[in-house]
Amino acid sequence: MFNFKCEFIHRFYLIISKIREFKTDKKSKFSKRFYIKGIFILEKWIFMIHLNFLIYNEVP
Known part of the structure; x- marks a missing residue:
């Protein structure tokens, strides 16, 4: 579950940076x-x- 959440956040972060470029x-x-x-x-x-996620392995 933790890996899935991390992956989701990471992908979201990448999408945001693409939006900024555009x-x-x-x-x-x-x-x-x-x-x-x-x-x-x-x-x-x-x-x-x-x-x-990286430090506590949980959502705030």
Whole structure:
């Protein structure tokens, strides 16, 4: 079960980074800034959960 959760979080993290690559290609400065900020917050949150998995083997 633990490995499955870790795999899920890891895949989600990869998807988020792909979205960021796609969004930063856009021309509009406003949407670019908005997406980078939003995705950065999401990434931080996901990374913390990922660390929790690695350290405690459980969901916070």
